[in-house]
Amino acid sequence: MDQLLHHLRHLGFTEMESKIMVELARQGSASGYEVAKRLGVSRSNVYATLQRLEQRGFLRCSPGEPAKYSMLKPEEMTRMISDQMHTSLAYVERSMPQSEPEKPVFYNVEGDKNVFENLSRELAAAQHEIVVDVWREEAELLREDLQRAESRGVRLLWSCEGGEGMLDQPLPLPRLPISGAGTGRKFSLVVDRRWCMLGMRGESCPTQAVVTEHPVMTGLLLSHFAQELVLYELEQDMGRELESRYGGRYADIAARYWSSFSSENEQ
Template identity: 65%
Template sequence: MEQLLLHLRNLGFTEMESKIMVELATKGQASGYEVAKQLGVSRSNVYAALQRLTQQGYVRCGEGEPARYSVLNPEELSTMISGRIQTSLAYMENEMPRGGPVTPSFYNVEGDRNVLGALIHQLNLAEQEIVVDVWREEATLLRSELEQAELRGVRLLWAFDGDNAVAAPPAWTPLGGKPPRSDGRKFSFVIDRSWCMLGMRYSDGTAQAVVTEHPVMVELLLNHFTQEMVLFELEQDMGAELEQRYGDRYSSIYSKYVMHSEDGQE
């Protein structure tokens, strides 16, 4: 019942209208007094809602005293609502003003479903290029959308973390702050060199991401991807020599720039 009421509200009906329509559908027909008594609400509110629903054509008012109301059957309701929504959507698309350029901004997306939903939507809009820097777990979740993009002729550029990953620098420890969560996997996507998402998925199923079309962030992520790929190729060609000279994973180089706090102190 609650799910039905929720979807009716999503279609534009008020909570009162939704409850009245479900009640009428359950009873077949009823007077305004009977509906108000069943719902435990004031008759004036019920009659006002019934008048709106009748004027809109969703509810029929029968002859007699007292008047008895009935709601359209589900198929009729669906056809009527769908037609009106499609008409409004078409009008909005044609008539909505198209203003000047909007300054690129950043916005946050939280929750695994919301993050993946926003990403999948954008992947389906990709026209030329997708730059992907992910762990294999996230790549698996998006396999279908990435394959469809390739079939459309979109170029995919990959950098995988996980097995055979590119050597990554150590994490920067917060200065005097609480250490970051260690169970997360970073990911980034740059689509058509104009839209990007940078985020983290955690082992408990939560996720957070930043989305932007700001050219500076797009360029930073593309440069980071390029550097990873260059480092990967260098490792393939000169891995043993690099490790002999600079140490495993080049820690002697990284240590000059990344300072680790001990008990919150530098």
């Protein structure tokens, strides 16, 4: 009895409704007076509950004086409840307001395994474009993932420092020194102009990277990459003239800014 009442309450019936339904199911049919007497509760509460259950379709009321109430068959009642529940659940699923789950703006990834698993997953999901700025060692590790993406029709833009020939037509572009940045090799990738990773890897430093979909960071990396391509094109067209005027790899220009920046950091 207690278990049955417990489950009826879980289906949304009040304690009084549950007791009346069980009592009517046991007796077959009864008047409001008879139900109230059997349960030992006030007739006004019983009559109000009987009317409510009848309006909801769970009870039948026979004409006459006094009116007699009876329960639906158990299978009819449960089918009715099931239909109502499915209707309500479907409506809630369709109509409940939805918001995009918040993603961390930036998160850190540490260790070779975690970094390259993150990279492989994103490269495999790339649909339009991959921009890669890496050293020779990292280019070799990413070779198969990049080739698979390119074979799917994904546009591949990349530069490689430390040696030509690791991939087709590498762009060995100038790298400016960054004071206090350690001895690791810096790398960055941007996938579909949406997701990016910026990190460092080397024999003397742990592999670490920052991952984000923040548009400011992806924009900065794309802008930096575009500037490197422009400088590379200028070197190809005006290499000797640029070198004679500004020094190899623009060393004279870089010295103006990076030397003062370095000395400020050291103070």
